Structures are given as C-alpha cells and as structure tokens.
Amino acid sequence: MSIELGHFALILAFAVATVSTIGGYMFWRRGQRVALVLSQGAVLQFVLVAAAFAALIQAFIASDFSLALAVNNSHSLKPLIYKISGVWGNHEGSMVLWILILVAFGAMVATFGRRLPSDLMTLVLATQSLLVAAFGGFTLFTSNPFARMVPPPLEGNDLNPVLQDVGLAIHPPLLYAGYVGFSICFSFAIAALISGRIDQAWARWVRPWTMLSWTFLTLGIAMGSYWAYYELGWGGWWFWDPVENASFMPWLAGTALLHSALVMEKRNALKIWTIFLSIITFSLSLLGTFLVRSGILTSVHTFASDPTRGLVILALLALVIGGAFFLFALRASSLRQGGLFAPVSREGALIVNNLFLATAVGAVLVGTLYPLLLDALVGTTISVGAPFFNLTFGALMAPLLVVLPFGPFLAWKRADVMAAAQRLMGAAALAVFLTILISALGGVSISLAPLGLLLGFWVAFGAIAELVDRSKLGRVPLGESWRRLAGLPRSAFSTAIAHFGMGVTVLGIVATSAWETELVTTLNPGETAELSGYSIAFDSFSQTAAQNYVADEGHFTITGPDGKTRPMIAERRTYVATGTPTTEAAIETYGFSQLYLQLGEPLDDTHVLRVWFKPYITLIWLGALLMAGAGFLSLTDRRMRIGVPKRVAHAAAEPAE
Amino acid sequence: MMCVRVAFRVIRPIDGAFLPLGGVKHLGSMLFWFIAIAITAIACAALFYAAGGRTVNVSAAETGDSNSHFRLVLAGIDADLAAGKLGEAEANAARSELAREIIRLKAETGKTVAAGDLGRTPLLVGLAGIAILAFAIYAALGNPNLPGQPLADRTEIATQSLDLGTAVARIEQQLAAKPDDVRGWAVIAPAYTEMGRFADAAKAYRRVIELSGPTPKLQTSLAEALLLESNGAGSDEAMTLLRAASVSDPADPLPRLYLAAELTRTGQYDEAATAWQGALALSQGTEPWLAAAQQGLAVAQNDGAPAGPSPGESQMIAQMVGGLADRLASQGGSVEEWMQLVRAYLVLGDKAQAQMAYDDAVAAYPKAFDRGELDSIALNAGLTLNGATP
Known part of the structure; x- marks a missing residue:
C-alpha cells in the first residue's frame, strides 16, 4: 500500500503545484496572504514529494517487484546501498529525484526567504510551482515511476552494473542539486521581469542561491569526472561527451552569473545581462536534462526512452525557455540600466570574465549540438571530438586565466591597471620561476605544456597574492599582517580559494595531459x-x-x-x-x-x-574541491545569507567586496 | 544400521508459509482511501490556515531590508575610500548615485503597493481544485486495490524458487538479529537436519526447547539430530530424550523406532523387541518404516542374528530361482521376470549371480527406458550398472 500512497502523494504534490502556479500568477499583487499560502504550498510540495520518494526507496529495499521500476532496475541480491541508489539510476526514478530537489529548493526559499517582499516571493514560488507542475506532469503522464506490474515477477532485471557504484549514490544528487538550484535564479529572474522590481536588493537575494547551486554543480561535475575516470576503465577524466558538456555549460554560465550578480549587487549595473544569464543558465540545465532523456544520445548517461518522451520534454523546454525569453523581450527594455563605470575597473574585469565564459558556453554548445542537428536535419553523422573542444575552449580560457588574477586587485568604478600589475609582480615572478624550474628538471620539449604550467601557477599564486597584499605581509610587522588577514571578510578568502582552486585544476590538467x-x-x-x-x-x-x-x-x-x-x-x-x-x-x-x-x-x-x-592528476579534482569549498565558505559569510546582516557595525569595519 | 537412519529420516521441507515475514500484512483499499483523504484534508487545512497565519507589517520589512542593504553599500564606499581604492570625488559620486537609487526605489514601492488582499473565496476554490485534481488524476493512474508485494512476504516464491540453502540463509540472518524468535528456530531446525547439518539442527532444537519448553516431538527431533550427528556411535542424551518422549506421547511411534534401533545396535535385544513391538502396534499399516521395523523386530527376537530362511526353505528357493534362470536364459522373458530373478539372487546373497542375471537382462533389454525399475534395484544393491560402476 505504501507504493500507492507514494503515488498519491506525488499526484497531490502535482495538484498543489498546479494550483499554486495559477493562484500565484493571478493574485501576486494581493499582498502577504498569497505569499504565505504559496510558502506553505512549497513546503507541502516538498513533504509530499519526499514521501513519494521514500515510498520508492522502500519498495526497492523490500524488492517489491509489483513495482515495474523495481523490476527493471533492481534485484533481490543487490547490496542495500545499490538497492537505494538504484531508485534514481533510471529515467523515471531520477525524474522524481529531480523534482524532489526542485521542491526542496522551493521549500528553502519559502523557509529562508521570509524577508522577501511578498510580491517577489509569490512570483518566485509560482514560477517554482510551474516547474514542479511541468516536470511532475511529465513524470506522471509519460514516465510514471509508480507503474505496477501484475503479476509481479520472481526477480528483477538488476541495475546496469556500471551504475552499481557509490558514484551513483553521490554524483546525480549533487549534479541535480546544481542543475535544479539554478531554477531559483530562473524563478527570481522571471519574478523580476513580471514585477519590474529589479534592484541591488534583488541581486543580494539571488546571489546565495547562485552560489549554492554553483557549488553543488562543481562538486557534481568533479564527482562525475572522477567516477568516469575510475569506473569506465579508460583512464580518461573528461571526454567532451555531449552529456558532460550539458553539465559543463550550466557551470560556465553559472560561473558567469556568479560574477555578474556581484557587479549587480555592488554596483547596480549589468542588471539585464544578469537576468538574461539567470534564464540562460537554467535553460542550459534543462537542455542537459533533455539530452539525457530524449534518446538522441547514446552514452553511459542516457536512459533507454521512447521518442514520445523526447518530444514532450522538448515541448516543455520550448515552453519554459521560450516563455522566459518572450517575457524577457517584452520587459527587458523597460528595466532601468545601472550605474556607469570605466572599462578598467572591477566591473570591467568581471565583464571580461562574463564575455569569455559566455563565448565558451557558445563554443561548447555549438560543438555539442551541431553534430546532433546535422544528423537530424541532413542525416550526416559527424563527430566533434576532443580536438575541437580543446582548441576552441582552450583558446578561450587562456586569455581569461591571464586576466583572472587582476580582477580582485581592481577597484570598483575606476581602477589603475598598472598598480594592480605591480602588486602581482611577485606572483608572476614565482610562476615564471617554477615553470622554468620544472621545465628544466623535466627536460624542455617544444609544446604548450610550459605555457599551461605558467598559466596554472599564475592563477594560483595570483589568487594568494590578493590575500598577501591585503594583509600587507612584509610591509607591516607579522603580527599586524596576521591581524589584518584574520580580519578579512570570508568573501575575500572564498574568492582567493576559488581562484586558487582554478589554478590547481589547470595545473593538474596540464601536467597529466603533458606527461602521462x-x-x-x-x-x-x-x-x-x-x-x-x-x-x-x-x-x-x-x-x-x-x-x-x-x-x-x-x-x-x-x-x-x-x-x-x-x-x-x-x-x-x-x-x-x-x-x-x-x-x-x-x-x-x-x-x-x-x-x-x-x-x-x-x-x-x-x-x-x-x-x-x-602525474598530478588528482590536482584536477582537488582544485574542484577547493572551488566548491570556497563556495560553501562564501555561503557562511553573513552578508551572503538571505537575511539582513545583523552585524552591521562589524560589516562597516570591512570594505564590502 | 544405515537402513534405520534412512527409514526414519523425517523429511520436512520448509513450508514457505513459515518463513519469517518481513513486511506488514496487506491492508485493504478502504484503508488506502482513508489515508489518501486524510492526507489531502491535512494539506488543504495547512494551506487554509497559512493564509490566516502571521500578520507581519510587510511594507516595513521590505523597506527595512532595502535600507539595510543601502547602508551596507554606503559602508563599502566609505571603506574603499579609507583603503585608498576610491578618490574623494569618486566616493561622493558613488554616494549621490546611491541616494538617487534609494529615492527612485521609494517612489516605485509607493506605486506597487498591494492591490487588495486575497479573499476567502479564491482560496477555497483553489483548495477544492487541489482535491479534485489529485483524486481525478489518481483515479486515472493509480491502482488502489493492488497491495505491495515485498519479496519477503511472497510465500509462493519462498516455496517455488528458493532453494533450501537460500531459505536457510535468509532465516539465519533474521535469527542473528532476533535470537529469541522461536518460530525461526523451529523452522530452521528440520531444515538443518534435511541439509545434513546435524550439529546445527541439535543446537536449533535445543534453542526451541529453551524458549518454548520441551514437547515429546521436540525431544524426538533433538534426539534424532543427536543420533545422526553421532554417526552411528549413539548418544546417551538422545536415549534419555527418546525414553522421555515415548513416555509422554504414547501415540507417537517415532521415539519408539529410534529407541528400538539404538537398543538393537547396542545389543539390548529384549528391550529392543519391546520397543519394536510398541512401534508396530501404533502402525496404521501403510508407513514407510513398517518393513524396517518388522525386520528390526525379527533381528531383536533372533538375538542379533539376521533372520534368514530355514535350510529347507532355502533349498526350495534355490530350485525356483534356478528354474526361472534357465527359462529366462533359453526363452527370454519380461522385464518383471528378470527383475524377480535379480532380486532373488540378491536375497540369497549371491551378488555374482545377481550381476550376471542383471547383465543378461541388459542384453535382452538394451534400452534403459525399457528396463524401468531394474536399474534402481541394481543400483541399490551395488551392482555394476550397464558397464559403469555407480
């Protein structure tokens, strides 16, 4: 009976989401009571979907083969952990996990967002509910995880052995938390477009969610990469597989969003671009979901699925993304542009970051979709492999990495690039010295490897240089430096650690590619x-x-x-x-x-x-872990939380980032 | 006394119905609908009361929030100025830009104040919509009458597809967690006997007796396990148990049979004969152990010597057998007749002749299918089968 109760709970969640969507969009101007009802609805959706998910897990643990999903993906002899993770090692179950994370984020907004203006809150939750209703409906009507099997067979068909790994217990939940987390940014963007309320405060509300999702996505991708590395047996850690790209594009776009939201929060600029990025980032997440489930790809990630499903999800995608961009086209022009700034400034550097990241997204998108489109339209099968991506992506990333350490040294509004360069001299010298040393010890060969090393060291030391500079190490007594360092806001550390992690990953990639x-x-x-x-x-x-x-x-x-x-x-x-x-x-x-x-x-x-x-391959994932750690560290900064910082006096003592 | 062991082995395969149950018993669909309605009612009530919940002054909270945000930005500008990142003029420009932003926001907030509150009617309509939608979709998609069927609850699988080893392993797991589960021990004990794990069987029976008290049946079974474990060496404890069981359950032949067999083995023929007679007296006439018991009684009455035919009888039998052998050799005969001949030689203890007769029978009936039981008789007697040693 628990299976049927789980089924009912999922349907009830769908009903609550549907009504919340309609009610939210109809009555969003009606003040606080609507927001309260929708908040309660968001929490309810979470409780109900969690119950449905628990029912599936229970059926898998008990090897209840009257559940078709368990028949197709479980076996009574499987170890307990793979019985549980088997719930989401397939299309239907993973959709439920996807929705569970979606409603979890919705419930988090409802719980932690009590200080949001009620109209914004209502619109955000209505948009979240729209997504729940859309994907819940898709799940229930085209790929119902609660389908039964009568009479139940004696034994299940077992889970794909490649998936019988702890990786399945960790990688999809993290990745989905990343993908789906960006739905919050999307919902905030839609709410801003509908209400016309877009200001610095908006960016302050959005940034923690971006940070949280980005952190999860970073961990999810790193975990997936390591899993592929040890499980698939080819020793490769990144294959430019379309599905990998599908997770990488939201990451690139999310990274851009993280930085542009910063500009918007601090300087009230880049508003429209930030809204646009929010929509793009979540759209790319949806694209990933679509690619995995449509059946147009074949890889370890794809689930066997029928074309109807692909069509339905394509229609959903068109509705959500198309609707969002339509709204954007209608409303963007009425949004007020933000403040002005000089090209050489912190804002300018962040725009450079955004330009390169967005172009990189474009390059990966073309490389991923072009073969698919060509195959679909002309019937020609071409393969866009690693060489294309390494060349285009590498060429885009290199200049970004060159300018990366400058960013944190530049002041807002207008900065002196020469002053920043002077402060970075030490880091540059150290990077050059280490590169020459390593090349000398390892034997010089004509290749890009020394350049890559130089970049990696430059980014890593440049990140630390910022902390060194701000603590005035060497220019003031050691104790004073330490006091200054300890007094720096956590965001300064998280920036430095994240950039340092980027450098570490680059070093790992270069070393293992060059000297494997x-x-x-x-x-x-x-x-x-x-x-x-x-x-x-x-x-x-x-x-x-x-x-x-x-x-x-x-x-x-x-x-x-x-x-x-x-x-x-x-x-x-x-x-x-x-x-x-x-x-x-x-x-x-x-x-x-x-x-x-x-x-x-x-x-x-x-x-x-x-x-x-x-050689040094673990640096790739260690760097990613550092980046994710920096994300979590940043989230512990009071100023990043949704609530207003309580320690205003303390915050005033330190410059805002 | 191998024959005794085989004769009395009580084969009690595990009945799936006795396997420990893992899940809850199925409940009817009435209960399902009851719970579903309750969940929906709770959900709707939660939404309804949320609307009447806290009444915080929203507008104050909103401006409070944005004000504090601007204070923070202002502090940032001051700090940048102090740190030398901004010049005095730039800082002033930034401050005035911030002021303009605040003024603009204040004006906007004034414009977009709530356009009336949410009435009760739309809320109730929404709640009704949720309930209707949920039940309509469930009616279309759900199977309210279909109970869950966890593997552990499915007795048909337990009997059909579980081999003894798997079933025993599963029960052992349960017992490791719940060592006081009498039913588990009671189910697993005969299974151990069946599998030849006699020491484990004895342990299990002891546990059952400890937990639920002794019964004649349990005592007999424990004694059986002990005797089998001793591999023909006997067991004093088993004898005590068997005597106790035969006294407390005068209607059960089994303890008497084991007692009789053991007494016969140890040469206590008088007592053994009494026990054999006691067992035979309880017989219905169809038991598989009947022949063995009669033979045992004869042995006991004969003071240990195997009861054989008298010399006169033997001569007569030998003549009959000789006649049959001659007839079959010259004219041939049915499989039944060959079977009779082989059996006769075996009864007379002439294994060589029996083998020759069997070989002739095989020559006459080369297809194993036609020979039927003959091969089993030969196999049991230890003859060379069809050219291959068993």
Missing part, C-alpha cells in the same frame, strides 16, 4: 612490467565470487621509485543477473599522481594489461 605515460602489454602471473620508474609485478590471478557478481582478480605488487611496495588488485567483474562484464581498474595514489591498472580480457591464457601513470 601509458603501457599496453601482455603480462602473465610471475612477470613484471616497468613504467615511469614503477615496477609492476603480476603476482597471481584468481577468481572470486561476491554477492551479485563473480570477479577475475589480478593481484599486483607495485614497487615505486622510492623502493617501497604496495599491493594492487585489478578486477574484471561479471554480474550474475545480466551477465554484463565491467572493469574495475586498480588505482594507487602516489602523492598527487596516480598509477592506473586495467586488466583486459584474458587472451588464450595471457592477460592484457594496460598501465597508465598519471
């Missing part, structure tokens, strides 16, 4: 291979059985350059329920570098072994 080594060899137990100073001894080969798979295991002993040995086990698993094989690579971390072992299919009793040495 690879070895493909046949190796049998008892034999030894060598790669980049690591000796890989194949000790033994054995077969084991686990709860729901059998595994061929290769046991290796690695002797590192330091002479110490470590054991590694690479597996090839065959899942019992489906007979699907998966590769479980063995990964061993040495400092920031990793050794990656993949055992191939046995060929006439010989084993094919692929070994990669990936």
Whole structure:
C-alpha cells in the first residue's frame, strides 16, 4: 500500500503545484496572504514529494517487484546501498529525484526567504510551482515511476552494473542539486521581469542561491569526472561527451552569473545581462536534462526512452525557455540600466570574465549540438571530438586565466591597471620561476605544456597574492599582517580559494595531459612490467565470487621509485543477473599522481594489461574541491545569507567586496 | 544400521508459509482511501490556515531590508575610500548615485503597493481544485486495490524458487538479529537436519526447547539430530530424550523406532523387541518404516542374528530361482521376470549371480527406458550398472 500512497502523494504534490502556479500568477499583487499560502504550498510540495520518494526507496529495499521500476532496475541480491541508489539510476526514478530537489529548493526559499517582499516571493514560488507542475506532469503522464506490474515477477532485471557504484549514490544528487538550484535564479529572474522590481536588493537575494547551486554543480561535475575516470576503465577524466558538456555549460554560465550578480549587487549595473544569464543558465540545465532523456544520445548517461518522451520534454523546454525569453523581450527594455563605470575597473574585469565564459558556453554548445542537428536535419553523422573542444575552449580560457588574477586587485568604478600589475609582480615572478624550474628538471620539449604550467601557477599564486597584499605581509610587522588577514571578510578568502582552486585544476590538467605515460602489454602471473620508474609485478590471478557478481582478480605488487611496495588488485567483474562484464581498474595514489591498472580480457591464457601513470592528476579534482569549498565558505559569510546582516557595525569595519 | 537412519529420516521441507515475514500484512483499499483523504484534508487545512497565519507589517520589512542593504553599500564606499581604492570625488559620486537609487526605489514601492488582499473565496476554490485534481488524476493512474508485494512476504516464491540453502540463509540472518524468535528456530531446525547439518539442527532444537519448553516431538527431533550427528556411535542424551518422549506421547511411534534401533545396535535385544513391538502396534499399516521395523523386530527376537530362511526353505528357493534362470536364459522373458530373478539372487546373497542375471537382462533389454525399475534395484544393491560402476 505504501507504493500507492507514494503515488498519491506525488499526484497531490502535482495538484498543489498546479494550483499554486495559477493562484500565484493571478493574485501576486494581493499582498502577504498569497505569499504565505504559496510558502506553505512549497513546503507541502516538498513533504509530499519526499514521501513519494521514500515510498520508492522502500519498495526497492523490500524488492517489491509489483513495482515495474523495481523490476527493471533492481534485484533481490543487490547490496542495500545499490538497492537505494538504484531508485534514481533510471529515467523515471531520477525524474522524481529531480523534482524532489526542485521542491526542496522551493521549500528553502519559502523557509529562508521570509524577508522577501511578498510580491517577489509569490512570483518566485509560482514560477517554482510551474516547474514542479511541468516536470511532475511529465513524470506522471509519460514516465510514471509508480507503474505496477501484475503479476509481479520472481526477480528483477538488476541495475546496469556500471551504475552499481557509490558514484551513483553521490554524483546525480549533487549534479541535480546544481542543475535544479539554478531554477531559483530562473524563478527570481522571471519574478523580476513580471514585477519590474529589479534592484541591488534583488541581486543580494539571488546571489546565495547562485552560489549554492554553483557549488553543488562543481562538486557534481568533479564527482562525475572522477567516477568516469575510475569506473569506465579508460583512464580518461573528461571526454567532451555531449552529456558532460550539458553539465559543463550550466557551470560556465553559472560561473558567469556568479560574477555578474556581484557587479549587480555592488554596483547596480549589468542588471539585464544578469537576468538574461539567470534564464540562460537554467535553460542550459534543462537542455542537459533533455539530452539525457530524449534518446538522441547514446552514452553511459542516457536512459533507454521512447521518442514520445523526447518530444514532450522538448515541448516543455520550448515552453519554459521560450516563455522566459518572450517575457524577457517584452520587459527587458523597460528595466532601468545601472550605474556607469570605466572599462578598467572591477566591473570591467568581471565583464571580461562574463564575455569569455559566455563565448565558451557558445563554443561548447555549438560543438555539442551541431553534430546532433546535422544528423537530424541532413542525416550526416559527424563527430566533434576532443580536438575541437580543446582548441576552441582552450583558446578561450587562456586569455581569461591571464586576466583572472587582476580582477580582485581592481577597484570598483575606476581602477589603475598598472598598480594592480605591480602588486602581482611577485606572483608572476614565482610562476615564471617554477615553470622554468620544472621545465628544466623535466627536460624542455617544444609544446604548450610550459605555457599551461605558467598559466596554472599564475592563477594560483595570483589568487594568494590578493590575500598577501591585503594583509600587507612584509610591509607591516607579522603580527599586524596576521591581524589584518584574520580580519578579512570570508568573501575575500572564498574568492582567493576559488581562484586558487582554478589554478590547481589547470595545473593538474596540464601536467597529466603533458606527461602521462601509458603501457599496453601482455603480462602473465610471475612477470613484471616497468613504467615511469614503477615496477609492476603480476603476482597471481584468481577468481572470486561476491554477492551479485563473480570477479577475475589480478593481484599486483607495485614497487615505486622510492623502493617501497604496495599491493594492487585489478578486477574484471561479471554480474550474475545480466551477465554484463565491467572493469574495475586498480588505482594507487602516489602523492598527487596516480598509477592506473586495467586488466583486459584474458587472451588464450595471457592477460592484457594496460598501465597508465598519471602525474598530478588528482590536482584536477582537488582544485574542484577547493572551488566548491570556497563556495560553501562564501555561503557562511553573513552578508551572503538571505537575511539582513545583523552585524552591521562589524560589516562597516570591512570594505564590502 | 544405515537402513534405520534412512527409514526414519523425517523429511520436512520448509513450508514457505513459515518463513519469517518481513513486511506488514496487506491492508485493504478502504484503508488506502482513508489515508489518501486524510492526507489531502491535512494539506488543504495547512494551506487554509497559512493564509490566516502571521500578520507581519510587510511594507516595513521590505523597506527595512532595502535600507539595510543601502547602508551596507554606503559602508563599502566609505571603506574603499579609507583603503585608498576610491578618490574623494569618486566616493561622493558613488554616494549621490546611491541616494538617487534609494529615492527612485521609494517612489516605485509607493506605486506597487498591494492591490487588495486575497479573499476567502479564491482560496477555497483553489483548495477544492487541489482535491479534485489529485483524486481525478489518481483515479486515472493509480491502482488502489493492488497491495505491495515485498519479496519477503511472497510465500509462493519462498516455496517455488528458493532453494533450501537460500531459505536457510535468509532465516539465519533474521535469527542473528532476533535470537529469541522461536518460530525461526523451529523452522530452521528440520531444515538443518534435511541439509545434513546435524550439529546445527541439535543446537536449533535445543534453542526451541529453551524458549518454548520441551514437547515429546521436540525431544524426538533433538534426539534424532543427536543420533545422526553421532554417526552411528549413539548418544546417551538422545536415549534419555527418546525414553522421555515415548513416555509422554504414547501415540507417537517415532521415539519408539529410534529407541528400538539404538537398543538393537547396542545389543539390548529384549528391550529392543519391546520397543519394536510398541512401534508396530501404533502402525496404521501403510508407513514407510513398517518393513524396517518388522525386520528390526525379527533381528531383536533372533538375538542379533539376521533372520534368514530355514535350510529347507532355502533349498526350495534355490530350485525356483534356478528354474526361472534357465527359462529366462533359453526363452527370454519380461522385464518383471528378470527383475524377480535379480532380486532373488540378491536375497540369497549371491551378488555374482545377481550381476550376471542383471547383465543378461541388459542384453535382452538394451534400452534403459525399457528396463524401468531394474536399474534402481541394481543400483541399490551395488551392482555394476550397464558397464559403469555407480
């Protein structure tokens, strides 16, 4: 019965959302009571969808095969954690997760946004409800997760073995929190367009939501990248797969939004552009959702789905995005433009950031959609691969990274670029010195690698330089510097850490792309291979059985350059329920570098072994973690919260960022 | 006494109905509708009362908010000025720009004041809309009469598709969590016996007796497990249990049979004979153990020597068998006749002859299908089957 109650709860949430949408748009001028009802409605939607989601989880845990979703994606022998994560390892269940996060954000706005003006609140929640109604309706009517199966089969079909991983428990919820979080910015933009209320206060309300979503999206993408790296067995960490791009585009747009909202909050400028970015960012999130579910792509991310679904979601997309841009076209001209500023200023630097990021979004969008459109319209299949993206995206990012450290050094309104450059001299010198040192030690080759290193170091040290400069380190006594550093607002630290993280990621990308080594060899137990100073001894080969798979295991002993040995086990698993094989690579971390072992299919009793040495590859994800950490740090800053800062006296003591 | 062990083995496969239940029993659709209506009512009530909830002065909160925001910006300008990021003139310009913004916002806020409050009618219409929409859609999509069927509740699966090992493993898991579950122990004990895990079976029966008190049946089963575990060596504890059981349940032949078999094995023939007779007296005439009990009684009455035919009888049998063998060798015969011959040689203890007769039968009936039971008889007697040793 819990399944049917869950079904009813989802339907009731849909009904509440539908009525909230209509009521909200009809009565948004009617003051506080409407806002209160819609707030309550938002909380209700969350409670109901959470109940529906809990019912699905319960059915999966109990292996209730009268639920069609459980039949298709579960198996009674699966470990408990994969029974739970299996709920969203498919189209229908992941839609429910998507909606759950959507209503969770709505409930958060309702709970934390008590100080919002009531008309803005009503419009924001009405727009959120519109999204809930649209996607709830799509879920209920075209891909109902609560469809039953009569009579229930004896056993389920199991979840795709590639998805039977902790990654599935972490990656989609984080990514969806990022995607869906931008719906709040979207709703705020729509509310601003309808009400005509757009001012600095608006930017202050939007920025924490942008920051929160961006932080989740950063974590989600990094997690997905690491998952693909260790699970797919190719040792790659980014494939420019259309679905990866679909998550990357909102990230780029969200990054731009984060910075433009800053300009709007501080300087009351870039208003229309910020609204536009809010709409674009969420639209790109929806595009990602569409690409994954339409069935036009084939990748590990795509769910088997029928074309009707694709058409419906395309129509939804057209409605939401088209409606938003229509509204934008109608109302944008009536919005007042903001203050003026000189080209060389903090605002100017942030606009440069926005220009490059927006162009990068465009480049990735073209690279992702062009082949799809060409295939759909002309029937020609072309492949836009990594070379295109590396070239265009790289070319766009390089200048952005060059100017990035200048930004925080520039004053608002009008700044002195020479003064900023002088303050950055130290960072630049350090970056050049380290690049030369590394190139000298590693042997110089004619490549872009030293340039990449230089950029990475420049961004990383430039970020720290800002903190050093503001603490007046070296110019005043150490104690005074420390006092100044401790007195800096958290936003100063979060800016520095996020930019530093960017530099770290760049360094990781450059190092692993330039100095990765690879070895493909046949190796049998008892034999030894060598790669980049690591000796890989194949000790033994054995077969084991686990709860729901059998595994061929290769046991290796690695002797590192330091002479110490470590054991590694690479597996090839065959899942019992489906007979699907998966590769479980063995990964061993040495400092920031990793050794990656993949055992191939046995060929006439010989084993094919692929070994990669990936120097400094973990920096890629560490950088992302730093960026996300900076996001969370920034959210703990009082001034970022929705509520008005209580410590006005303290805030006055420090310059606003 | 292998035959005794096999004869008395009580096979009690796990009945799915006894498997521990994991979920809640199914409830009718009445209850579902009751809960669904209750949820809807609560939701609508929550929305209705939200409208009459807190009455905060909105406009004050709004201007308060934007004012504090502007104060913060002003503080930022001052701080920038103090830090030397802005010149005096630029700071003044920024301040006046801020002032213009505040004035403009004040004017706008004045214009867009709430256009009346939300009445009760639209609210009630909305709530009715929610209820109607929810029930209409559910009526179209839902299956209110379909109960949930968690795997653990599905007895047909437990009996059909679960092999004994899986079922036992599942019960063991439950027992690890709830070691005081009498029913679990009671279900798993005979399963252990069935699987040949006699020590575990004995442990399980002991646990049941501990938890629910001794009954003659439990005592017999425990004794059975102990005897099987001892692998023919006997067990004093088992004897005590069997005696107690046979006393407290005078109608059950099983404890008497085990008692008799053990007494026979240990050479206490008088007592054994009494026990065999006691068991036979309780027989309905159709039990599978009947033959074994009669044979056991004969052995006991014969003071341990296997009861065989008298010399005169033996001679007569040998003549009959010889005649049959000659006839079958010269004229051939039915499978039943060959079977009779093989069986006769086996009864006479002449295994070599039996093998020869069987081989002849195989020559006469080369297809195993035609030979029917003959192969099973040969197999049980340890003859070489069809050229292959069993």
